[in-house]
Structure formats: C-alpha cells, structure tokens
Amino acid sequence: MTEGRDDRGVAQTGSNARKVFIKTYGCQMNVYDSQRMGDALGSDGYQPTETMEDADLILLNTCHIREKAAEKIYSELGRIRLLKAERANEGRELRVGVAGCVAQAEGHEIIARAPAVDLVIGPQTYHRLPQALAKVARGERVVDIDHAVEDKFDHLPASQAGQIRGRGVAAFLTVQEGCDKFCTFCVVPYTRGAEVSRPLAQILEEARRLVAAGVREITLLGQNVNAWESSDAQGRAIGLGGLVRQLAEIPNLLRLRYTTSHPRDMDDALIAAHRDLPALMPYLHLPVQSGSDRILKAMNRRHTAADYLRLLDRIRAARPDIALSGDFIVGFPGETDADFEDTLTLIREVGYASAFSFKYSPRPGTPGATMEGHVDEGVKDERLQHLQALLRDQQAAFARAQVGRRMPVLIEKHGRHPGQMIGRSPFLIPVVLPASAGAIGAVAEVRIESVRPNSLMAEGAEAMPEAMRLRA
Ligand code: 5AD
Ligand code: SF4
Numbered sequence: 001m002t003e004g005r006d007d008r009g010v011a012q013t014g015s016n017a018r019k020v021f022i023k024t025y026g027c028q029m030n031v032y033d034s035q036r037m038g039d040a041l042g043s044d045g046y047q048p049t050e051t052m053e054d055a056d057l058i059l060l061n062t063c064h065i066r067e068k069a070a071e072k073i074y075s076e077l078g079r080i081r082l083l084k085a086e087r088a089n090e091g092r093e094l095r096v097g098v099a100g101c102v103a104q105a106e107g108h109e110i111i112a113r114a115p116a117v118d119l120v121i122g123p124q125t126y127h128r129l130p131q132a133l134a135k136v137a138r139g140e141r142v143v144d145i146d147h148a149v150e151d152k153f154d155h156l157p158a159s160q161a162g163q164i165r166g167r168g169v170a171a172f173l174t175v176q177e178g179c180d181k182f183c184t185f186c187v188v189p190y191t192r193g194a195e196v197s198r199p200l201a202q203i204l205e206e207a208r209r210l211v212a213a214g215v216r217e218i219t220l221l222g223q224n225v226n227a228w229e230s231s232d233a234q235g236r237a238i239g240l241g242g243l244v245r246q247l248a249e250i251p252n253l254l255r256l257r258y259t260t261s262h263p264r265d266m267d268d269a270l271i272a273a274h275r276d277l278p279a280l281m282p283y284l285h286l287p288v289q290s291g292s293d294r295i296l297k298a299m300n301r302r303h304t305a306a307d308y309l310r311l312l313d314r315i316r317a318a319r320p321d322i323a324l325s326g327d328f329i330v331g332f333p334g335e336t337d338a339d340f341e342d343t344l345t346l347i348r349e350v351g352y353a354s355a356f357s358f359k360y361s362p363r364p365g366t367p368g369a370t371m372e373g374h375v376d377e378g379v380k381d382e383r384l385q386h387l388q389a390l391l392r393d394q395q396a397a398f399a400r401a402q403v404g405r406r407m408p409v410l411i412e413k414h415g416r417h418p419g420q421m422i423g424r425s426p427f428l429i430p431v432v433l434p435a436s437a438g439a440i441g442a443v444a445e446v447r448i449e450s451v452r453p454n455s456l457m458a459e460g461a462e463a464m465p466e467a468m469r470l471r472a
C-alpha cells in the first residue's frame with residue numbers, strides 16, 4: 001500500500017492500494033472472523049471495500065449449516081468467475097478465496113468445482129492468510145484447512161487498538177469455538193472441531209481494547225458459549241458466569257450478552273450472574289430444537305422437554321423479566337404429527353420473544369442424514385409455516401407488551417430520518433428515539449410509545465423531524 005497526502009493535508013491512500021471485499025454468510029462468529037481477517041489483511045496492506053467490482057481480493061466467509069447455505073456459495077462463485085474473466089480481459093488481477101465452514105468441509109472439492117477460486121482457508125487457519133496469499137501471488141492454488149482451534153487463539157491475539165476502530169458501539173468477541181455435543185443433525189462438530197475455550201487473560205485484554213475504542217456492549221460468542229471454561233489469576237477453574245462477572249467490572253463496558261448456549265451447560269453460576277449483574281442483559285438465546293422427547297433423543301440433545309422447562313423456571317426465578325429466544329427444526333427424520341404438536345405445545349408454554357426456525361436439511365457425514373423416516377418436503381413446509389405463524393404471534397405480543405414501559409436503550413447510530421437515533425432495548429429489539437435522547441454510546445431511559453414491524457418507537461421519536469416539516 002502506498003500512502004500520500006492531498007493538498008488539504010489529509011492522509012490519502014494511493015491509487016495502487018489493494019482492496020478486499022469480504023462477504024459473510026451464516027452466524028455471528030463468521031461476522032467476527034471476517035472482522036479479524038479484515039484486521040489481518042489491513043496489516044498486509046489491504047483496504048476494505050464495499051463492492052466486489054472494486055476489489056482485488058474477494059473472500060467469501062461461508063456457512064455450511066444447511067444445504068441451501070452451502071449451495072449459495074457455488075452460485076456466488078459462478079458470478080465471480082465472470083467478473084474474474086472480465087478483469088483478465090482488462091489485464092487486471094482478481095484473487096478469490098473461500099473461508100469458513102464450507103471451506104473446512106469441502107476443501108479440495110471447492111478448488112476442483114470452482115475454477116475461479118485461488119484459495120481455500122478454514123476457520124482455524126485465518127492467521128495464516130497473509131502467507132497463503134503470498135503463495136497465491138506466486139501462482140499456486142492453496143488449500144489451508146488443517147489446524148487446531150487452540151492455534152487460532154494463540155496466533156490471532158487481541159486486535160490492536162488501531163484495528164478495532166470502527167467496530168461501533170456493540171461488538172462481538174469470540175471466547176469459545178467448536179462443539180462436542182454431536183447433535184445428530186449438525187455439521188458444526190465436524191467443521192469447527194472440538195470445544196476449545198479462549199484463555200481468560202486474552203478475553204479480558206480484547207474486551208478492554210474494544211472498550212477503549214468506544215465499544216459499550218460486548219456479545220460473547222461461541223458455538224457452545226456456556227461451555228467456556230478457563231482458570232482465573234489464582235489458578236481456580238471458572239466458567240462463563242465467572243467470566244461475565246469479571247467483564248462486568250470493566251469501566252464503561254455497559255452491557256454484556258452471550259450466544260449461543262446449550263441447555264446442558266446452563267450452570268448455577270451463570271444463572272446467578274443473571275440475578276446479580278445489571279450489565280448482563282435480560283435476553284437469552286437457548287435453543288431447544290424440538291418439544292418431543294422422542295425426537296430430542298434421536299437428535300442426541302441429551303435433555304427432555306421437561307428438563308428444558310425446569311431450567312427456564314430456574315432462570316426466570318433469577319431474572320423474571322428475561323426474554324427468551326430459541327432455534328427449532330421441523331421435519332427431523334421420524335417426526336410425526338404428534339411430535340410436531342409437542343413442539344407447538346412447548347412453544348406455547350414458554351412464550352418466546354424471538355426465534356429462528358428451519359426445515360431439517362440432511363448434512364453429509366452427520367448421523368441424521370442416514371436415519372430412517374425422512375419427512376416429505378411438503379410436510380416440512382406446512383409444519384414450518386404453522387410453527388412460524390405461532391412464533392410470529394409470540395414475537396408481536398412480546399413487542400406490544402413493551403408499549404408504555406420505560407427502559408434503558410443503548411444508542412448505536414443515527415436513524416434514517418434527521419432527528420432520529422437507533423438504539424437497542426435490553427431485549428435486543430431496535431428502538432427508534434429522538435436525537436435529544438443522547439449521543440451514540442450513551443444509555444437513554446426512554447418510554448416506549450408504539451410498535452413498528454421490526455422496532456419500537458420511543459416517546460418523541462414519532463415527532464415529524466424539522467427538515468421534513470419544512471418540506472411538507
Ligand atoms: N437442518 C436444519 N437446521 C439446522 N440447524 C443446524 N443444523 C441443521 C440442519 N441440518 C439449526 C439448528 C441450530 C441453528 C444454528 O441451525 O436449529 O441451532
Ligand atoms: Fe454456519 Fe455453523 Fe459454521 Fe456458523 S458455525 S458459519 S452457523 S456452519
């Protein structure tokens with residue numbers, strides 16, 4: 001990268017700066033990983049760009065969780081191939097990399113199937129991205145997917161303060177990666193490997209850096225985030241509850257969240273943290289997948305519907321206003337109408353504030369794919385629609401119940417209209433507030449006045465902004 005100064009004395013990037021476009025699919029961990037790859041490439045002289053057309057390097061950070069997610073990557077690579085051919089005609093180079101879980105699962109197959117791809121790099125080897133790109137520059141096609149997760153944590157130390165500017169007010173921080181649970185539908189144990197926890201000191205260091213860069217809310221990430229474990233400065237074992245307690249002491253770190261949790265790893269210390277720590281937001285994503293014990297067993301979830309409900313009772317006893325979110329799969333092999341009814345019953349009993357639901361998608365290499373009793377796609381469709389209608393009703397009821405309540409809102413950015421800001425309620429729902437409520441990064445106490453399809457309106461936010469009134 002060459003740097004120059006224009007006549008206003010502002011540092012400017014020279015025209016031959018290389019640009020990288022990173023497209024992220026899938027979960028929040030991929031969002032975090034994309035940011036870290038961006039950081040690593042920044043040190044290597046790459047600037048981020050928002051458009052593919054502008055890029056010298058395109059990286060697709062991929063998701064393998066369902067068939068559709070994986071197929072999307074190949075159609076995107078087809079389009080990129082055309083772009084690459086256009087570039088070649090102009091005598092300009094375009095390099096293309098596939099990262100993430102499809103890269104991990106399909107490795108060499110991607111190189112064989114997608115001629116546009118120069119580089120395949122797995123989630124555990126991002127720290128070697130600059131070396132891999134150097135090989136690509138020498139004309140090699142590179143597949144780099146074999147490594148342990150521990151190495152990733154060792155080699156990708158906390159981002160430097162300069163690199164994490166621009167993360168905004170709310171940031172992700174990966175504390176755990178991988179999964180030992182082996183739910184029979186899921187590819188994650190194969191793509192992300194065994195459960196590994198990032199050491200406490202590294203997490204505290206990164207959290208402090210994020211806060212120094214202006215972050216006020218941190219969401220701790222892990223495929224099984226509540227399986228996180230480490231030892232404290234005295235060598236004593238601590239779990240996620242203990243970690244959250246330590247993070248809550250960092251000055252100016254106003255809010256903490258974590259995702260995604262497994263019901264089996266919700267221990268007393270974490271539940272107590274919800275009771276004791278005002279910074280730990282009253283929102284919990286706790287997937288149950290199904291309400292049928294027979295299906296839960298076939299899924300190898302190792303808990304029953306009653307276990308899950310009892311756990312929620314304990315969590316609600318600690319934090320009565322907690323908002324619950326979940327994941328559901330319909331049409332797992334062997335699921336009957338009666339099993340599906342059990343799922344609806346469980347949902348009615350819980351009352352979710354938000355939820356994600358999917359049709360079962362057989363993933364190669366997982367036990368579910370070869371089970372008997374695959375459910376007809378039409379039946380899956382019907383069940384999904386039915387389930388989503390119920391979840392939508394619950395979500396709408398939850399949002400309506402906020403009207404008239406006062407709540408603290410963390411202000412994250414400017415709204416679409418002048419005079420409006422956007423923040424988040426403790427329950428993760430976006431809130432539109434008047435600019436007079438405060439600055440970005442501040443927490444404003446507001447009264448919720450009405451509900452919009454995907455947000456809440458705070459008192460004063462509806463008032464027609466000055467600029468619009470003048471135009472009217
Ligand atoms: N088919 C459908 N949904 C799946 N999920 C994971 N694997 C599959 C699959 N094979 C869902 C689960 C999980 C969420 C991230 O994706 O509900 O919690
Ligand atoms: Fe997708 Fe799961 Fe990989 Fe996240 S961890 S990118 S959800 S397959």
